[in-house]
Structure formats: structure tokens, C-alpha cells
Amino acid sequence: MLTSQRKTLILDLLRRDGQVIAKRVAEDLSVSEDTIRRDLREMAAEGLLKRVHGGAMPLSPELPDFSTRKDVSRDAKQRLAAKAIGLIKPGQMVFLDGGTTTAEIARQLPRGLSITIVTHSPTIAAELEHHPSAEVILIGGKLYKHSMVAVGAVAMAAISQLRPDLFFLGVTAAHPVHGLSTGDFEEAAIKRHIAGCAIETYVLLTADKLDRASACQVLPVASVSGLIVPDDIDEAQLAPYRSLNGAILSA
Numbered sequence: 001m002l003t004s005q006r007k008t009l010i011l012d013l014l015r016r017d018g019q020v021i022a023k024r025v026a027e028d029l030s031v032s033e034d035t036i037r038r039d040l041r042e043m044a045a046e047g048l049l050k051r052v053h054g055g056a057m058p059l060s061p062e063l064p065d066f067s068t069r070k071d072v073s074r075d076a077k078q079r080l081a082a083k084a085i086g087l088i089k090p091g092q093m094v095f096l097d098g099g100t101t102t103a104e105i106a107r108q109l110p111r112g113l114s115i116t117i118v119t120h121s122p123t124i125a126a127e128l129e130h131h132p133s134a135e136v137i138l139i140g141g142k143l144y145k146h147s148m149v150a151v152g153a154v155a156m157a158a159i160s161q162l163r164p165d166l167f168f169l170g171v172t173a174a175h176p177v178h179g180l181s182t183g184d185f186e187e188a189a190i191k192r193h194i195a196g197c198a199i200e201t202y203v204l205l206t207a208d209k210l211d212r213a214s215a216c217q218v219l220p221v222a223s224v225s226g227l228i229v230p231d232d233i234d235e236a237q238l239a240p241y242r243s244l245n246g247a248i249l250s251a
Helices: 003-017 022-029 033-045 074-085 100-108 122-127 153-160 185-197 235-244
Strands: 050-052 055-057 093-096 115-119 134-138 142-144 149-151 166-169 173-175 179-182 200-204 216-219 226-229 248-250
Touching: 003 022, 003 033, 003 055, 003 235, 022 033, 022 055, 033 050, 033 055, 074 100, 074 200, 074 226, 093 100, 100 122, 115 122, 122 134, 142 185, 149 153, 149 185, 153 185, 166 185, 179 185, 185 216, 235 248
Parallel strands: 093 115, 093 166, 115 134, 166 200, 200 226, 226 248
Antiparallel strands: 050 055, 142 149, 173 179, 179 216
């Protein structure tokens, strides 16, 4: 088997199983464990996976601050936001998670769309300052500055009183095995709580978030109403997600 074929197989295993054990792969392919370890080293250097003792795990995404993330994948975020807005009906209550992708939803909301927007992000609320038809409910609490969202008991209690029609969830990573995840324990808890209160939850995912895993799981892929992804994602990469959640919308 060629090196390129082994690496493709390793990536498929990583997507399917959520981990790669070098010894097991070497036995399955009838090659030395040193050969597989060399493949893993090269793939780690290429930014394809994360080396760990005895094998590999999916990459953990970098977590730059909020202002730095604003210009990352801007065109894709705008397309995802436009697709998300197509799911909104007049008169609904919509919960917007914090993040730069959901901020695009706030920016693109049609001026005549009469809805109630709930958010625990002051930056999202500020985007709607001049929207003439949107009522805005801002949830307070302890501010998690990395994502500019309120977390903690106060936020949880306020959210518990609401029943949003739609929740647009933001995450830092998505993986078929490790689910939808983020880098902070408290932020993951508040996202999970909002999803539990909402009637439907959709996740907006740029390409760089697929097949990665952050430290704190929010929800399994199968537990949300659907995923909204860029339309240029290869179907082979999406296949494991489709097997878990048939509602994948391309933008």
C-alpha cells in the first residue's frame, strides 16, 4: 500500500472511530508500527491530526479571541447566515448564540422581519441596535470574554423561563464521534441548556470546524435538528455526519 493510501485510510479511521491506535493499524495493514508512527508524525506536521502516545486524535482547533475571529472565513459565514435566516418565520422567538458566525445572522436579518431575538451575547445584541422590527432580550450573567457571552447560574435561570422556536448554536469543532464541542466547560453547559429549552437547534459550521474536537462536548451530532455547512464541502467528508443527522443544509 502506498503512503498516500495509508494516510487516507488513517484519516477515515480517525473520522469513524475518533482515534487511531498505531499498533492496531499496523497489524491491520501488515506493516511495521514504526511505519505507521512515521505516517502519523508526517500527518501531524501537515496539520491533519494530533499525535498522542500510541496513536493519534482529531485536531483541537485554535481558539483566537473574538475580535481576531471576525475576519476568518467571512464569506462562508455570510452564506451560512443567509441560509439560517431562511429558516426563521415572522413572530418567532430566536435564540442567537455568541460568535462571529451568528453575528452575521444578526447583521443580515431583513429589516421588515418582526421577531424576538434572545441572546446572551452583548455583541450580538449591539448588532440589532438599529433593527426596526426585532425585539431584543439580552440574558445577563458572568461574562466569558473569549466568546463574549454570559454564562453561569444567573444566565441559566433566565434561559429556563424561555422556550425559543429556534436556537442557532455556535461551536468550535464538530466530529462524528466526539460530537459538537467547545473549549470551555461553562460555555458548553450554557449552550447545552439553551438547546434543551429550544424547540429546534441548528448548528452553523465553517469547513475548518469539521472533523475536529475541542475539550468540552456540547451535544452529539444526532441531538440537533440540523447542520448548516458550506456547499463546497466534499460529500465523502459529510457522509459520517449524514449517517447521524439527515438534516444537513448546504449554503
